[in-house]
Amino acid sequence: xxxxxxxxxxxxxxxxxxxxxxxxxxxxxxxxxxxxxxxxxxxxxxxxxxxxxxxxxxxxxxxxxxxxxxxxxxxxxxxxxxxxxxxxxxxxxxxxxxxxxxxxxxxxxxxxxxxxxxxxxxxxxxxxxxxxxxxxxxxxxxxxxxxxxxxxxxxxxxxxxxxxxxxxxxxxxxxxxxxxxxxxxxxxxxxxxxxxxxxxxxxxxxxxxxxxxxxxxxxxxxxxxxxxxxxxxxxxxxxxxxxxxxxxxxxxxxxxxxxxxxxxxxxxxxxxxxxxxxxxxxxxxxxxxxxxxxxxx
Amino acid sequence: xxxxxxxxxxxxxxxxxxxxxxxxxxxxxxxxxxxxxxxxxxxxxxxxxxxxxxxxxxxxxxxxxxxxxxxxxxxxxxxxxxxxxxxxxxxxxxxxxxxxxxxxxxxxxxxxxxxxxxxxxxxxxxxxxxxxxxxxxxxxxxxxxxxxxxxxxxxxxxxxxxxxxxxxxxxxxxxxxxxxxxxxxxxxxxxxxxxxxxxxxxxxxxxxxxxxxxxxxxxxxxxxxxxxxxxxxx
Numbered sequence: 415x416x417x418x419x420x421x422x423x424x425x426x427x428x429x430x431x432x433x434x435x436x437x438x439x440x441x442x443x444x445x446x447x448x449x450x451x452x453x454x455x456x457x458x459x460x461x462x463x464x465x466x467x468x469x470x471x472x473x474x475x476x477x478x479x480x481x482x483x484x485x486x487x488x489x490x491x492x493x494x495x496x497x498x499x500x501x502x503x504x505x506x507x508x509x510x511x512x513x514x515x516x517x518x519x520x521x522x523x524x525x526x527x528x529x530x531x532x533x534x535x536x537x538x539x540x541x542x543x544x545x546x547x548x549x550x551x552x553x554x555x556x557x558x559x560x561x562x563x564x565x566x567x568x569x570x571x572x573x574x575x576x577x578x579x580x581x582x583x584x585x586x587x588x589x590x591x592x593x594x595x596x597x598x599x600x601x602x603x604x605x606x607x608x609x610x611x612x613x614x615x616x617x618x619x620x621x622x623x624x625x626x627x628x629x630x631x632x633x634x635x636x637x638x639x640x641x642x643x644x645x646x647x648x649x650x651x652x653x654x655x656x657x658x659x660x661x662x663x664x665x666x667x668x669x670x671x672x673x674x675x676x677x678x679x680x681x682x683x684x685x686x687x688x689x690x691x692x693x694x695x696x697x698x699x700x701x702x703x704x705x706x707x708x709x710x711x
Numbered sequence: 712x713x714x715x716x717x718x719x720x721x722x723x724x725x726x727x728x729x730x731x732x733x734x735x736x737x738x739x740x741x742x743x744x745x746x747x748x749x750x751x752x753x754x755x756x757x758x759x760x761x762x763x764x765x766x767x768x769x770x771x772x773x774x775x776x777x778x779x780x781x782x783x784x785x786x787x788x789x790x791x792x793x794x795x796x797x798x799x800x801x802x803x804x805x806x807x808x809x810x811x812x813x814x815x816x817x818x819x820x821x822x823x824x825x826x827x828x829x830x831x832x833x834x835x836x837x838x839x840x841x842x843x844x845x846x847x848x849x850x851x852x853x854x855x856x857x858x859x860x861x862x863x864x865x866x867x868x869x870x871x872x873x874x875x876x877x878x879x880x881x882x883x884x885x886x887x888x889x890x891x892x893x894x895x896x897x898x899x900x901x902x903x904x905x906x907x908x909x910x911x912x913x914x915x916x917x918x919x920x921x922x923x924x925x926x927x928x929x930x931x932x933x934x935x936x937x938x939x940x941x942x943x944x945x
Contacts, residue, residue: 500897504906523904564885564894565901573724586808586888587898597888602808 434643436512437485437652444489446478449497449505449514449641453592455615456673456685457517457535457638466494469673473534474515474640476669477656484652498590499565503527506641513653514641517612519567521636521705531640531653532700534666536692536708537609538632539568542598542617545627549605552581552630559584561603563594568607571633591616598626605629609636611674611687618683635692635708654702661697718903719912729899736895737916743812743881743891744920748874750817755824756863760854762829773825780822786883789815793887812884820877827869831862864935871928875921892916 440446450466451458458468475492482490497505497516505511506528519537520530541560543549549558552575562569564587576583586603588594595616598606606613610628617626640657642649660666667689672678674687689697692708719729761773780788792811797803803811835858843853863870885894892913900909 499901500906503904527904561888564897567902570724570902576725585890587885587890587894588888589886601804 434509434646434649436643436646436649437481439512440481441485441487444487445491445493447493447495447510447512448474448478449502449511449516450494451498451516452496453590453612453616454517455591455609455612456678456687457611457615458515459615460496461680464494466496467679469669470515470517470534470638470640472673473657473660473666473669474513476660476665477640477653478513480656480659481652499563502641506643509643512642516641517609517638518641519636519705520639520641520702521567524641525644525704527644529642529644529646529650530702530704531642531650532657532702533637533639533693533696534657535611535638536690536696537611537636537638538690539571539607539634539636540610540613540628540632541605541607541630542595542613542626543605543629544598544601545625547604550629552633555583555605556581557583558604559586559602560605560607561586561588561594561597562607563588563591566608568609568633572607575633595620607633609638611685614685614687618685619681623683634705636705637696637703637708639702654700658700661700666697715905715908718905719899719908723899723902729903732899733892733895733912733916736890736892736913737920739809739884739889739891740878740881740916741920743809743816743884743889744878746813747816747820747881748877750813751820751824751873751877754818754821756828756859758821759825759828760832760859762825763832764850777822777825780818781826785816785819785880786886788819789883789886791815808887808889812881812887812889816877816880816883820873820880823873824870827866827873828862831866832858834865835861861937861940864937864940867928867932867935871925871932874924874928878920878924879917 448471450460450468450471452460454468454470456468457470458466461467478492495505495511497511497514502511502514502516502518503524506514517535517537518524518530520533524530541549541552541555549555552572555572560569560572560583562572562585569585572583575581586597588597591608591612594606594608597603599620606616610632613628617623617628620626640653642653657666660669670689670693674685674689677684719733722728723732758773758776761769762777764770783791789812792815793808796811797806839857839861840850840853843850843857848856881891882893884891885897888894896906896909896913900906903909
């Protein structure tokens, strides 16, 4: 009775003490577990039947494939696991997901819990509204209902802005981005506050894209990055080196054009989102600065 | 750990602190549970009683009600009320989401209460109905003065469980965006990057609420007990 308990305790201690070593794990198992999102706009979305697509998914596929070549692995599989705003950080922390390729904002609070690669996308938090609603500024949200997705931080920016403008609005929450958009579509909310590319993606995939538009001033500028376990410098270096090389060779810009400025599956709609000045700056000068350093500018 | 708890004291950006917010979320949880409980008790008692009357159409009606609402998962029922019924009946679109959730939770629980009330009535000896007729009471009067007062005393313990369940079941309201405690745990947890403390806080609130109901019902039980019957001997 006592012995198995001791062994278990020793194993737990060892697991707690061991530093995350993702490269070694990939070498041993010949497998990488990629966290993806169902409806994170152009960055990561599902095509159905367990297939995932999007700029960040594609970028991660290129990165892990290059890492595979460096590790000289013959047998290699990529397993896709859909994650949500609420479970992505715990799943990365407990080792279920090796590399998260969704739409995670790199901020200081999260840096305490997980590691981030170099910034590969920069988003502005704005709002999607019904094109006929006449809402075109944040000030016009007074007395309106605003929807946002549970487990995201977008609504914080609106609240902070709210005080300055003396706004009074009602907050409701969708369980994921698709749900939040449905709430806007059904008229239960007047505006959906979220990252612009998610709004653009949801509008492009809606029944009547012409009925909705992205409006209002930017509430914040946020760097989005690939996420992995903290305290794994070898894996961070491997991923960062790949990103740096892609940015230097121009491959990164080609990937961006492929997803943001050309027709994309499943509907062959063109999102038409040219690279922002902030992302251009991040490509010219690769960095993993958190959101807070963007706000200071 | 000290600093983690202190982050909950901070302003969330619009003059409301995360502590204020959890209290408001608690209020939503209790309001949903209380409103749904009143609805469930009224409908459940009526439907449960109707399942024991001699009239076939009334029996059929009440059986259908029970089977309909207890065979569909609660989460699905909430979505049906929220997403499907307003499309079928446009007049429901005007109703607040809160009302729709109260209907969903109240009707779901009413089916369970109906079964308990039926069991309570059927556990009484048939002679009680006869005794009612013998002293000149109509069937409705027999229910009112003889059957139901005893049946409700008998089913108080399962009703206590049901009352505690309705508080816990109210957590499904998060799925349709009502700011109750599960939604608070998810949203405040994400905003503060403190998921674990957020869940711990709402767990404590759930325990307090459900246990308060438990004590309240125990008090009711002790006040209404009849010596010699279930729960009556102490």
